[in-house]
Amino acid sequence: MAITRVQKENIVEEGKKDLQESGVVLFTDYKGTSVSDLGILRTTLKEANAKMKVIKKRLLKIILNDSGVNFDPTGLEGQVAAVFARGDVTDIAGPIYNFAKTHEGFAILGGVNVREKVEIPLDLIIKIGTLPSREVLIAQLVGTIAAPLRGLMYVLKGKSEK
Structure with a gap:
């Protein structure tokens, strides 16, 4: 079912609000991951003061550009979900990395440091995720x-x- 322009505008406004409250946004590919497994991940992320939202890549691009973050999520492969974290990348890289390790089809695609408005390389996210x-x-x-x-x-x- 196609969403209307008004719904898209609401998604963009809500995304901008989430982005302003966040320090970091990580992008993941959730293709092939069951809804119940994603529910478990969302609970884990909530404990880490983060939340995961599925937003179309085009709308994510609008949200990021309007907020002054120079990152184009339309180049990311797969079905993209954005993880908005109030803290730092160290707070959420571990739980997301561990989830990706145990769930086939789920992958980390990259991230953005919202405060500094720079991209976080995938290899850095994975290295941070492996730390205790x-x-x-x-x-x-x-x-x-x-x-x-x-x-x-x-x-x-x-x-x-x-």
Whole structure:
């Protein structure tokens, strides 16, 4: 069923509002992904303060151009869904990457940093998506810093017992 011009204008206005509230927009190809699986992804994204919307590529181009973002989504392959995130790319790259890894047919296509109005390369999004969470990285850093101190403590404790 074709949508009317008024409906398209409403979609564009709502998209502009979402874009203004976002820091990052990632584009995904959801072809072949079931509705229930997309529902699971939407729930995960909601927890990460993001939302996914299916918007026609032509309308996405209008939304981005009107907001001053120089990116043309019409060149993207497949059925495109836009993920609008209020935070940074690090907040949503992981959940989307993990979902793409476990669901055949779902793929990350690229992204845009809305605040800086620049494209985010696909390889950078994938690299960020493979990183562990911030909490895990902090724990690893603390462990790395504490290991030599712990070793020194054991040596000093051994010397004091002799």
